[in-house]
Amino acid sequence: MDAAAPPLPVRVPLATEPLGILGSLRAGRRNVLELIPEIATHAPILSGRTGKRWHMVMDPAALKQILRDRVQDYPKSVVTKLLLEPAIGDSLFVAEGQSWLWQRRTAAPVFSQRNVAALAPVMTAAAETACTRIAAAGPRAVDLFDEMVRTTFDVISDVTFAGGEGLDRAAVHRAIEDYIAGTARVSLLDILGMPGWVPRPSRLQARAHMGAMKQMADSTIAGRRTRGASAPPDLLDLLLAGQDPETGRRMTTAELRDNLLTFIVAGHETTALTLSWALYLAAFDPARQARARTEAQARLGPRAATVDDLPHLPFIRAMVEETLRLYPPAAFLSRTAQTPDRLCGREVRPGDTVILPIYALHRHHKLWPDPDAFRPERFLDHRPERFAFLPFGDGPRICIGASFAMQEAVIILATLLARFTFAPVPGRTPKPVMILTLRPEGGVWLTATPV
Numbered sequence: 122m123d124a125a126a127p128p129l130p131v132r133v134p135l136a137t138e139p140l141g142i143l144g145s146l147r148a149g150r151r152n153v154l155e156l157i158p159e160i161a162t163h164a165p166i167l168s169g170r171t172g173k174r175w176h177m178v179m180d181p182a183a184l185k186q187i188l189r190d191r192v193q194d195y196p197k198s199v200v201t202k203l204l205l206e207p208a209i210g211d212s213l214f215v216a217e218g219q220s221w222l223w224q225r226r227t228a229a230p231v232f233s234q235r236n237v238a239a240l241a242p243v244m245t246a247a248a249e250t251a252c253t254r255i256a257a258a259g260p261r262a263v264d265l266f267d268e269m270v271r272t273t274f275d276v277i278s279d280v281t282f283a284g285g286e287g288l289d290r291a292a293v294h295r296a297i298e299d300y301i302a303g304t305a306r307v308s309l310l311d312i313l314g315m316p317g318w319v320p321r322p323s324r325l326q327a328r329a330h331m332g333a334m335k336q337m338a339d340s341t342i343a344g345r346r347t348r349g350a351s352a353p354p355d356l357l358d359l360l361l362a363g364q365d366p367e368t369g370r371r372m373t374t375a376e377l378r379d380n381l382l383t384f385i386v387a388g389h390e391t392t393a394l395t396l397s398w399a400l401y402l403a404a405f406d407p408a409r410q411a412r413a414r415t416e417a418q419a420r421l422g423p424r425a426a427t428v429d430d431l432p433h434l435p436f437i438r439a440m441v442e443e444t445l446r447l448y449p450p451a452a453f454l455s456r457t458a459q460t461p462d463r464l465c466g467r468e469v470r471p472g473d474t475v476i477l478p479i480y481a482l483h484r485h486h487k488l489w490p491d492p493d494a495f496r497p498e499r500f501l502d503h504r505p506e507r508f509a510f511l512p513f514g515d516g517p518r519i520c521i522g523a524s525f526a527m528q529e530a531v532i533i534l535a536t537l538l539a540r541f542t543f544a545p546v547p548g549r550t551p552k553p554v555m556i557l558t559l560r561p562e563g564g565v566w567l568t569a570t571p572v
Contacts, residue, residue, distance in 0.1 A: 135159040161481040166465040175474040181508035189516030195456035210379035231359040241428035248536035264564040266397040277389040283355035296334040391450040398448040417539035426535040439497040445512035452480040
């Protein structure tokens with residue numbers, strides 16, 4: 122008789138039957154990922170109509186077509202813009218066409234390898250502070266999601282506004298949480314494909330949630346223009362100094378603010394989620410946690426990780442990548458086709474919604490052996506197929522902060538695993554739920570024992 126299959130980490134229950142409009146609304150408000158059919162983890166493309174025509178794409182060649190070859194024909198969907206524009210305006214993440222292009226050219230040098238490496242001491246200090254807080258909590262259960270949110274928010278606020286002038290960090294954090302809680306759930310009008318000018322009642326409070334934070338950011342930017350750059354320069358200084366290399370254009374205060382808020386919202390939320398899920402997986406698999414700890418301790422000894430340690434921590438980096446595969450923060454993306462096209466032989470018409478279910482792509486049975494299993498070694502053995510692993514997107518619109526996020530995640534995770542053994546708390550398994558990002562509902566409750 123075959124031995125029992127090893128347990129698998131928690132996953133989202135995908136749809137096993139057609140949902141219809143009301144069923145889609147209920148699933149989308151409960152957990153956007155429950156809109157994905159289970160068959161999407163086996164098929165290259167699925168198509169249907171729920172209010173409007175849609176295509177769900179899991180084929181790497183077709184994804185390359187959408188994200189790189191014909192990126193201008195697949196802008197972000199109306200729903201995506203409705204969710205994000207009240208918070209981050211027409212910033213780099215939302216903008217299209219020439220508006221996006223000049224902002225990208227201006228911001229790209231800010232995230233050069235040299236500049237990202239120069240910000241690493243802030244990450245090292247935050248990792249040390251997190252260890253101090255966790256140790257002070259004593260031998261009891263700790264919500265590591267809450268702790269990682271605090272840690273990564275410290276990082277992003279320090280590297281964005283190093284001077285801290287006029288910045289109420291607690292107020293900024295509350296505004297972000299209120300915005301996500303109040304505006305990010307799917308509405309019936311989204312499901313029906315109604316145009317963006319039709320008001321979504323649940324999102325009418327969005328501008329109020331973000332108004333005070335925008336005023337605070339504007340005041341900070343104005344003060345920095347007067348005071349001058351920090352030493353060393355932070356992201357605000359680098360953006361203030363930046364200009365489009367082709368036109369010489371510089372960002373206005375509103376453009377600076379919207380892009381800085383983009384970096385704050387995306388920069389801390391996504392890395393906090395990655396670290397939280399990585400610690401859950403480490404506790405879920407004690408053998409792999411022990412391997413990571415051995416690697417970290419051999420390199421670090423009693424100190425916190427730095428940027429110079431990153432090449433010497435390959436297994437911990439692989440743990441981060443495997444975490445991003447199993448629990449990608451941006452797990453469900455959508456585009457709107459602008460021109461006729463064919464994807465996997467399927468007709469695509471202008472106005473069709475094209476869905477990129479990253480969660481299903483990363484668990485696709487034809488692309489990943491044992492797709493639901495936690496196996497960091499797969500990233501040591503070989504690199505995944507291009508456009509089969511998309512935690513940061515790809516093509517010209519790949520996440521500008523990808524190297525920043527990976528650097529931060531490895532530094533903090535290595536430091537934590539070198540100092541503590543993490544174990545699950547019975548009855549407190551996190552539930553993966555996507556609203557705007559893929560969050561661990563209920564928190565990530567673990568016991569942390571110093572080693």
